[in-house]
Amino acid sequence: MASLFTTLQRSLKGLLILIPVLIGLVMVSPVEAARWDSETLTVPGNPEGTEVTFSEQEINTGRKVFNTSCGTCHAGGITKTNHNVGLDPETLALATPARDNVDALVDYMKDPTSYDGEYSIADLHPSMRDAELYPAMRDLTDEELRLMAGYILVAPKVQGTAWGGGKIYF
Numbered sequence: 001m002a003s004l005f006t007t008l009q010r011s012l013k014g015l016l017i018l019i020p021v022l023i024g025l026v027m028v029s030p031v032e033a034a035r036w037d038s039e040t041l042t043v044p045g046n047p048e049g050t051e052v053t054f055s056e057q058e059i060n061t062g063r064k065v066f067n068t069s070c071g072t073c074h075a076g077g078i079t080k081t082n083h084n085v086g087l088d089p090e091t092l093a094l095a096t097p098a099r100d101n102v103d104a105l106v107d108y109m110k111d112p113t114s115y116d117g118e119y120s121i122a123d124l125h126p127s128m129r130d131a132e133l134y135p136a137m138r139d140l141t142d143e144e145l146r147l148m149a150g151y152i153l154v155a156p157k158v159q160g161t162a163w164g165g166g167k168i169y170f
């Protein structure tokens, strides 16, 4: 009887520690979850504005591929060597043609053009077209390009202006 009592007492003590921890988790998780609701995961799929909803898993994959393939120059959505042409939504939207949708971003990765759309920069920017120039691009599949585009568009909705570092003109 005595040992049952001590066991109970111990479990109670354990509960007393566990409960605040659980409450803490419950208080934190809705905030986390809210960042990844379907509204957040829905972005323009093409220039006509047809929307596409990614899964959280797809965006996570997109993030990993992006960090590996593009992170050296675009970590956090900035462009290290040209701060005027970052990956933030406003800058993407003001390019010609606008790049703030999945199809346009995938096009860019296949055949990048100058910000005004006037000429190809495939010899300067890593792309599928010249995978020799930048081997990290060589093995990317169309699906991976699509997921990276999704990540580029979802990231600012999650990170706010931290994605692209806010607007700094040099």
Ligand code: HEC
Pocket: 066, 069, 070, 071, 072, 073, 074, 079, 081, 082, 085, 086, 087, 088, 091, 092, 095, 099, 105, 108, 109, 113, 114, 115, 125, 126, 137, 148
């Ligand atoms: C070696 C550095 C480097 C790497 C690696 C790189 N980029 Fe870039 N990226 C740039 C530079 C520089 C620019 C600005 C080009 C210009 O002058 O228009 C740019 C521009 C862009 C733009 C246009 C942004 C806008 O606002 O119009 C997109 C989109 C982009 N990169 C996507 C990617 C993706 C996706 C990857 C990975 C697959 C990638 N880049 C890898 C250097 C890089």
